[in-house]
Amino acid sequence: MSLPLIPPMLATPGTLPPAAQDARWAYETKQDGQRVVVYLPGDGSLVLRARSGDIVTAAYPELGPLGRSLGATPAVLDGEVLALDEEGRADFQLLQSRMGLVHAAGRAARRATEVPVHLVLFDVMHLGQRSLLKLPYIRRRAVLEELGPAGPHWSIPGALVGHGEQALRATREHGLEGLVCKRLDSVYEPGVRSRAWIKIRNMRSADVVVGGWLPGKGRLTGLPGAVLVGQRAAGRLRYVGGVGTGWSDAERTELAALLRAAETDVCPFDPVPPVAGAHWVLPRLVGEVRYSTRTRAGMLRQPSWLRLRPDLTPEESAADLPDDLA
Incomplete structure (x- = not known):
């Protein structure tokens, strides 16, 4: 089937929500990778599009089997491609050696054995014949977790509801890039830098x-x-x-x-x-x-x-x- 092209929703730089509103937000680790929208037509194939809209599928051949993970169910997912260092943290410099191989399939395949990538999936915008854009974040997250697309090179990262201060402190203690705060009732706004998603970078x-x-x-x-x-x-x-x-x-x-x-x-x-x-x-x-x-x-x-x-x-x-x- 033909899937709708959906530019990714973007977060606005900011600070933690007020303590009185903490329970209305979910907190995800901010990843240091390449944002991609994943198109799964349901025929075993997949297409990865970067924020620019460019197709970058060929740069990451190890993600190909994800196309079969949902069977015949078409879907559009939101995620980020990461290259992990020896301590399991995202390393953008490592990823750069993969990002430029979109038109070099042979080199990409060889590089995949040396610097494998991991795709974290944190949203679902379309499933089957249905758009999920108007569903609140908490319901889209539940749908994504029910789909459960887990594999050797992709996973769904954790999301903590409430406890924003503790979540931010944990990212600092573990040397991670930061935190993304997502309002539980937020709809998915394609291509919009929204205040419903707030990113906090650890500096x-x-x-x-x-x-x-x-x-x-x-x-x-x-x-x-x-x-x-x-x-x-x-x-x-x-x-x-x-x-x-x-x-x-x-x-x-x-x-x-x-x-x-x-x-x-x-x-x-x-x-x-x-x-x-x-x-x-x-x-x-x-x-x-x-x-x-x-x-x-x-x-x-x-x-x-x-x-x-x-x-x-x-x-x-x-x-x-x-x-x-x-």
């Missing part, structure tokens, strides 16, 4: 040493568009990423003056990062940044600037790089 902070900058463009011409930062480990300054957000106009102007005063021709990072157009500075400015997670190489993901730390010297700035990256 960490770190002290970093500024070692360079990249010129801004457009209205930022003449100002730093991003600063290049590192952390000291094993007696050297290791590059951990570029930070391009978090300043007011006044703060960016102040930072520009500090960077110009510290300019040097010598890169302070060891090893030298492959950053085109970089301007190097003496590594004497310390700042605090916020970030979500680190890559396996120790790079900061989604960093944003918090503040300068004039109270710290570069030698005093804390480094929390893994020992094997020092």
Whole structure:
């Protein structure tokens, strides 16, 4: 049968619901993967579409058997493709080695044996001949659990009703990306970034040493568009990423003056990062940044600037790089 194309419903960044409304919400772990809508026509096949609408089925051949899991019952499911690290946590860097293989079926099959993916299914929008979009979340969740599509490469993650503070704390304690809060009575809104779903990203902070900058463009011409930062480990300054957000106009102007005063021709990072157009500075400015997670190489993901730390010297700035990256 022909299944309806349904763009995924999106969550709005926010904070936990008020304590008085806690029991009206369900809490799911926020996953760090590739969002997909799963189309199961009921003939044993499946089609995976990314948020963009692009078909990405060929990149994940190990998910093919999911097409037979519901028998002849057509369905449209919502989920996320993950690549898991050795501790069972989603690792987006690992997944990136799979995402680009949509048009390379042979390579995708080989890579599947090296970096297998896992699909978490957290919603059902269509089943049989019936649209479920207008059903409340709690009923759609019950339908999904009754379907029970479990297999070696896919599963239904847990959802906790109420106890939002405890759920968020658990994600932080286990180093997970965050939490998604879903109102129990919420309908499925295709393609809408809805307040009925709230995402909370666990952010960490770190002290970093500024070692360079990249010129801004457009209205930022003449100002730093991003600063290049590192952390000291094993007696050297290791590059951990570029930070391009978090300043007011006044703060960016102040930072520009500090960077110009510290300019040097010598890169302070060891090893030298492959950053085109970089301007190097003496590594004497310390700042605090916020970030979500680190890559396996120790790079900061989604960093944003918090503040300068004039109270710290570069030698005093804390480094929390893994020992094997020092």
